[in-house]
Amino acid sequence: MIRKRSLVRRTAAVATAGAALFVLAACGGDGSGTAGHGGHSAASATPSASASASQGRHNPADVAFAKGMIPHHRQAVEMADLAPGRAGSAEVRKLAADIEKAQAPEIRALSGWLTSWGEEVPAAGATDHSAHGMGGMMTDEEMSGLGDASGRAFDTAFLELMIKHHEGAVEMARTERADGSHGPATKMAGEIIASQSAEIERMRKLLGED
Numbered sequence: 001m002i003r004k005r006s007l008v009r010r011t012a013a014v015a016t017a018g019a020a021l022f023v024l025a026a027c028g029g030d031g032s033g034t035a036g037h038g039g040h041s042a043a044s045a046t047p048s049a050s051a052s053a054s055q056g057r058h059n060p061a062d063v064a065f066a067k068g069m070i071p072h073h074r075q076a077v078e079m080a081d082l083a084p085g086r087a088g089s090a091e092v093r094k095l096a097a098d099i100e101k102a103q104a105p106e107i108r109a110l111s112g113w114l115t116s117w118g119e120e121v122p123a124a125g126a127t128d129h130s131a132h133g134m135g136g137m138m139t140d141e142e143m144s145g146l147g148d149a150s151g152r153a154f155d156t157a158f159l160e161l162m163i164k165h166h167e168g169a170v171e172m173a174r175t176e177r178a179d180g181s182h183g184p185a186t187k188m189a190g191e192i193i194a195s196q197s198a199e200i201e202r203m204r205k206l207l208g209e210d
Contacts, residue, residue, distance in 0.1 A: 057181050057182060058113070058117055058180075058181060058182040058185070059179075059180065059181045059182070061175070061176060061179035061180045061181070062113070062117075062176070062180045062181060062182040062185045063114070063117065063119055065172065065173075065175070065176040065180055065185055065189065066110040066111075066113050066114050066119075066185065067114065067119070067122055068135060068172055069106070069110055069169070069172060069173075069192075070107055070110050070111060070114075070121065070122050071122050071137075072135055072136075072137060072165075072168065072169055072172065073103040073104075073106055073107045073110075073169075074107060074124065075137060075138060075143075075165070076099055076100075076103050076162070076165055076166075076169075077099070077100050077103055077104060077107075078143070079096075079099075079138070079143070079146065079158065079161065079162060079165070080096035080097070080099045080100040081096075081100070082096075082146060082147060082154070082158070083095075083096030083097075083154075083158065084096070084097075086147075086149065086150045086151075086154040087151075087154055087155055087158065088150070088151035088152045088154065088155050089152075089155045089206070091206055092154075092155045092158060092159065092206065095162075095199070095202065095203065095206070096158070098199075099162070099199070102195060106188060106192075109184070109188065110188075113182065113184070113185065135168035135169065135171070135172055136164045136165040136166065136167050136168020136169065136171075137165070137168065138161055138165065142161060145157065146158060146161060155206075156207070159203045159206055159207050160207070162199075162203060163200055163203050163204065166196040166197075166199055166200050166203075167200065169192055169196050170192065170193050170196050170197055170200075172189075173188075173189035173190070173192040173193045173196075174189070174193060176189035177189045177190060177193070
């Protein structure tokens with residue numbers, strides 16, 4: 001009798017252990033939360049976790065965007081800094097202030113991304129304007145001419161050159177939107193496209209082109 005009861009207990013224990021193993025296998029096997037052969041963790045990943053992972057990635061297009069846009073923005077700020085003492089129009093002075101207000105924080109954000117990626121931030125003042133025909137960058141001669149102008153002549157030169165400058169920035173931002181993978185960078189690119197396209201229209205109206 002005792003032997004029979006012992007056998008029954010052992011049979012029940014084996015059945016219980018088997019059931020426990022079955023439950024563990026159904027939950028992913030190792031209990032670590034990583035995906036098993038069925039990929040359960042991928043299916044259960046939260047949208048916020050996926051978004052964070054996406055925003056954390058960057059590629060060469062993101063690096064090129066940041067390294068190109070920093071000197072580009074710096075030159076726009078340099079141009080805008082000339083307006084308070086040289087512009088003849090209050091509208092041009094206001095536009096220049098708006099440009100500086102928008103682009104200075106973007107320079108800081110772009111520099112922060114490059115630093116976090118282990119990339120070199122372009123040195124301030126190291127830009128050779130004559131080497132930047134692309135992106136709407138001004139040459140040394142254009143910057144010098146703008147610095148020598150005042151009144152209505154300054155307003156006209158500033159608006160014409162800044163339209164060209166903004167068009168270059170919009171093109172760079174479109175490339176980032178198409179090729180970049182860093183979420184905040186592609187978001188900034190979209191904002192640049194929207195804001196600078198609107199400023200281009202504003203400048204054209206001030207020139208009387210629209």
